[in-house]
Amino acid sequence: MACSSVRYGAGCTQEVGMDCKNLGAKKVCLMTDGNLVNLPPVKTAMESLERANVPYKIYDKVRVEPTDESFKHAIDFAKAENFDVFVAVGGGSVIDTCKAANLYSTDPEADLLDYVNAPIGKGLPVRHELKPLIAVTTTAGTGSETTGVAVFDYLPTQSKTGIAQRALRPTLGIVDPLHLQYMPERVTAYSGIDVLCHALESYTALPYNERSPAPTDPILRPAYQGSNPMSDIWCQHALRVTSKYIKRAVFDSDDLEARSAMHNASSYAGIGFGNSGCHLCHGMSYPIAGLVRDYKPEGYKGSGPIVPHGLSVCVTSPAVFRWTGSSCPERHIHSAEMLGADVTNVKKADAGRVLSDTLLKILDELKVPNGLEDVGYSSQDIPAMVKGALPQKRLLNLSPKPVEADHLSEIYENSMKIY
């Protein structure tokens, strides 16, 4: 299996054991979290590995919203064994942690920061061979099963950062809608909105051919290259599917059609943003998640105070797109249209407002809290948030409009109350 691909269909997780066998696996690292380890998706993977007589070891200590420490814990586990194939069963946190375990256990001398995005890390390009990684996604949000990105909280600077390297892309992503019925309502809502923002940010990101300076060596190209014709196809499709199914998927866990449509949409958007990249909503989301005080959303078991990723991303989206609207009005208007707005006679000058209003309507229908205040922040927190967002160069640089600290403050301010 020399190239990365995606398999989807109800029950296709049952083949994961054969896939490992076909990859010549002698010892598989099966990664998941403490909650999923007792649920059918992991059981299905284990039974499949046993049917195929492929030896495996389970690591179920993955942290929801991983940190450098939880990454290191998983990396040490992988280093101690001699795994030849990695299988991640879970959401973005599990898959991202497994990517890190694969990356660093195959390059034992490397320091964690070597491959982490600059400026926090060195952002060195990966030049060694990783082991095959099969990513069985149990959420419909991150699209991590299709991307070369692994996100984590870097505790020393209290900032969210990540590793973005094509080499991290899973060998095989498995999208099995049967897993989605285990997603609580809020998890479905916030991961679904994450999909929506992946697609919107990628579709409105700085175009790939306006990024400069061009790298002298293709290996130095960022994994996030800016909006481009291929990514556009995926993002537009993901927007249409999301707009059609997200509400049904959130409020009816038995609506397999809607949930599997969202599952596919998250892969579509993942393939899109995985090579074009997100910008402000994601760049600004990291401090919102990182500085959390005591917000505890329902449905997020086994985690302390947390602002779920999708919530931390979407809460600024109305203000973000109102601000970016003037940079590429056609794409903002077209996005609003794909999200169900009537855009006949909309003037370019109103592009940002129209998309912003369309988003607000969707967020409201999905019962998203009313802005940063509802998740425990006040204007006093804005300087710290700006400080946390500024290092997210990889994302901020893809903003269709050059962005400075003042713009970030203004967007955070406008996101305190959104309705």
Place this chain on the structure above:
Amino acid sequence: MACSSVRYGAGCTQEVGMDCKNLGAKKVCLMTDGNLVNLPPVKTAMESLERANVPYKIYDKVRVEPTDESFKHAIDFAKAENFDVFVAVGGGSVIDTCKAANLYSTDPEADLLDYVNAPIGKGLPVRHELKPLIAVTTTAGTGSETTGVAVFDYLPTQSKTGIAQRALRPTLGIVDPLHLQYMPERVTAYSGIDVLCHALESYTALPYNERSPAPTDPILRPAYQGSNPMSDIWCQHALRVTSKYIKRAVFDSDDLEARSAMHNASSYAGIGFGNSGCHLCHGMSYPIAGLVRDYKPEGYKGSGPIVPHGLSVCVTSPAVFRWTGSSCPERHIHSAEMLGADVTNVKKADAGRVLSDTLLKILDELKVPNGLEDVGYSSQDIPAMVKGALPQKRLLNLSPKPVEADHLSEIYENSMKIY
């Protein structure tokens, strides 16, 4: 570079040397044909390899419309050296030949027929590691830079067949629109129609979840899996782009916008049909090409009598889709609409006719010959054609309607004169 990806943009061929260096290349096999070897695309690749100080050897004996013999010649060339990276610069014939050279030189004991599609070959799954292959496409048609397919004429049975294995998919496809200005009008027309048929056949192919029996082991899944949600995205997009740009691209070699749009469309369609698959037009095209007598189209230098692939494919398309229309009328009507037809008030019963008429209009505008008679065939040739088409099980099985010899005869008969 563990996964296959596509790079596009004017001039991006200049990076191929660095790409090889980044792959650790010590000795590159640069494959092309006797015509291209003197043209800028190959020169650009050579200069790039030299700038990067990567040693390479050129093989320029690729045959347009390759045969088992021309494949073997290229394979022997590769076996004699110790290449660690393959670079193909050319159209489908060059890229397909390079895929075969890579596949068999990395498994020297294998017999050519081991990996060739059944029933002509054994269709064994590839289980060994191939060398990285970079495919620089100089035509906008086959999409071979994105697929795991290599097509050739098997001389002993005078039939077109191929190797369809995911492992053949190039590590990197390079889509550089600067190369397209070297495509003569007819080459642009026939390769452009090939794109159109790739997309149409894949979009109307038997759905992936109706293919049966399901293989017991995922490695036994055919590379062509039937129409599916991911492929649909690419095919629909390719149809819209093709319908918008093909005429401009064909009749104005200086229209870089149109030609690069078609270049991207061929990759889009390639990614689509590469995992869903074509059906009747392609399955029936092989004897049309294989039994050629004295047809010599303009613009095809250095080849004897030949029915260009795209022509052999599209000439039956009006009859094919008129016949398949009843199997999935919605998709036939939607295809006609994407190709510019007004489908308001079209009844499902007319789906096949409407798509067929839409195709005829396009073929006529592109000055495609008036059916099989114009390329030198008569009704007497039909039995031989049916005999040549029947072994194309991999393709015929994807027909949305079960197809027998009589149906093939009827379609060939209806394709003698198309206007």
